[in-house]
Amino acid sequence: MLDYDGDTHLYLQIAEILRRRVAGLSSGHPVPSEADIQGEFGVARTTARRAIHVLREAGLIYTVQGEGTFVGAPDAAPRQPRKIPLYQQIALDIADQIKAGQFQPRRPIPGETALLQQYEVARETIRRAMALLREQGWIYTVAQRGSYVSPKESWPQD
Structure with a gap:
């Protein structure tokens, strides 16, 4: 549950929720998209993007353009490549x-x-x-x- 009136930015609260969720997932597992986060938490796209950015900067997730965001580091995460972009x-x-x-x-x-x-x-x-x-x-x-x-x-x- 987000604390809209608290002193912690919403994107940091969402990042913490997502951090707990991805902790139990294996490398290469997909992470919810910005649109999914936006819909789930009822926040602006920018807020969802900032939450993802926090986790990416922490090295917990990585993004492949046109494919999505995944748990882990790009070189250590086995994932099935798409047949076509x-x-x-x-x-x-x-x-x-x-x-x-x-x-x-x-x-x-x-x-x-x-x-x-x-x-x-x-x-x-x-x-x-x-x-x-x-x-x-x-x-x-x-x-x-x-x-x-x-x-x-x-x-x-x-």
Whole structure:
């Protein structure tokens, strides 16, 4: 339980709770994402990020960009590497939804904020996925309007 009126910053209180949780976990075990911490404790993303930072600085956890945060040190923690980077997996998922007709040509796809919530990843991961989809021809972006599904004739050939 967080003490909102106490003299200890919320991020330090959350870091201490997380420190106790990860103490019993083996190296390489995933740690809750910033979005998970934000939802569980009802705090701002910055507060969750600062709590993670405290544990990272203490050497209890480490982060791999695009994959997540894990218990231990990167060189000592055995973890299963992803077959493909997370942003590529997200792009593949969205492309599959386009092919399945869930998103129609010349119609908008969910915005960055909606995708952040759906996939619970960092903003940069979503941006890389969107860039890949644009590069492949699945989507196009209209300034100040958003991203849209490309016409079917622009889709990549399987």
